[in-house]
Amino acid sequence: MMLPAKLPVNAENVDCENPDLNNLALTVHLLGLPVLYSFRRCPYAMRARLALVAAGVKVEIRELVLRAKPAHMLEISPKGTVPVLWLQDGTVIDESLDVMRWAVSQNFPSDWLVLNDAQQHQCDEWIALLDGEFKRNLDRYKYPHRYHTETYTCDPLEHRAVCETILARWNAVLEQNGPFLFGGKPSFADYAILPFVRQFRIANEAWFDGMSGCDALKAWLGDFLISNLLEQAMPKLKPWQPGDAPLTFPG
Numbered sequence: 001m002m003l004p005a006k007l008p009v010n011a012e013n014v015d016c017e018n019p020d021l022n023n024l025a026l027t028v029h030l031l032g033l034p035v036l037y038s039f040r041r042c043p044y045a046m047r048a049r050l051a052l053v054a055a056g057v058k059v060e061i062r063e064l065v066l067r068a069k070p071a072h073m074l075e076i077s078p079k080g081t082v083p084v085l086w087l088q089d090g091t092v093i094d095e096s097l098d099v100m101r102w103a104v105s106q107n108f109p110s111d112w113l114v115l116n117d118a119q120q121h122q123c124d125e126w127i128a129l130l131d132g133e134f135k136r137n138l139d140r141y142k143y144p145h146r147y148h149t150e151t152y153t154c155d156p157l158e159h160r161a162v163c164e165t166i167l168a169r170w171n172a173v174l175e176q177n178g179p180f181l182f183g184g185k186p187s188f189a190d191y192a193i194l195p196f197v198r199q200f201r202i203a204n205e206a207w208f209d210g211m212s213g214c215d216a217l218k219a220w221l222g223d224f225l226i227s228n229l230l231e232q233a234m235p236k237l238k239p240w241q242p243g244d245a246p247l248t249f250p251g
């Protein structure tokens with residue numbers, strides 16, 4: 001959701017005579033860049049960072065841990081999920097797909113495919129499937145204990161099987177179109193989806209790598225895992241604290 005600007009603040013219009021470093025770090029864009037609240041392992045934050053790297057758009061990054069979210073992030077986005085992008089005019093973009101859209105609207109990545117209407121429609125459908133049914137089952141596969149109740153035992157393998165069926169669909173597309181979902185060039189769809197397929201593999205790498213009948217999908221993921229793009233999108237950072245020196249992303 002894009003929220004309207006509250007109070008535009010930047011380094012220029014703050015009284016720096018007597019700066020309280022903590023407040024300054026919270027309320028201004030110290031580098032004059034948008035601020036991205038991010039969590040390295042989160043696939044939603046990952047897709048946002050991938051789009052920022054691909055578009056060559058620089059931001060100030062604030063890494064966090066989910067159990068200790070910065071007060072400022074919660075103030076600008078009370079729903080408390082990452083990623084959150086805070087623009088210089090105060091606009092808050094706190095949905096990962098919107099951060100991706102914003103990044104590519106700043107500078108469309110030269111190697112990405114521009115989707116035509118039919119492809120855009122297909123892309124939206126795949127992402128809805130991914131963010132809905134796939135993610136729901138992925139969570140239950142990875143963390144079944146979170147879903148047990150007194151009367152219900154969550155069976156991770158049941159949920160893995162649902163994910164596998166969805167992955168088989170993308171495998172069929174990749175077999176036909178490959179190496180990317182829409183052919184020779186990557187697109188918004190690939191980078192919106194890949195972080196979640198990566199997460200699915202991480203739940204049991206040996207099983208995933210031995211899974212039969214998904215060679216095109218495995219090749220697609222494999223290329224992504226060794227890509228410069230992913231490496232640039234995955235810096236290892238200490239959790240940010242007010243007063244820390246600001247960090248630029250991509251570094």
Ligand SMILES: N[C@@H](CCC(=O)N[C@@H](CS)C(=O)NCC(=O)O)C(=O)O
Nearest residue numbers: 042043044066080081082083095096
């Ligand atoms: N629809 C949101 C979902 C983001 C989301 O759920 N992120 C997770 C981390 S992967 C989160 O921040 N969860 C909050 C928490 O666990 O406290 C988006 O696309 O940005």
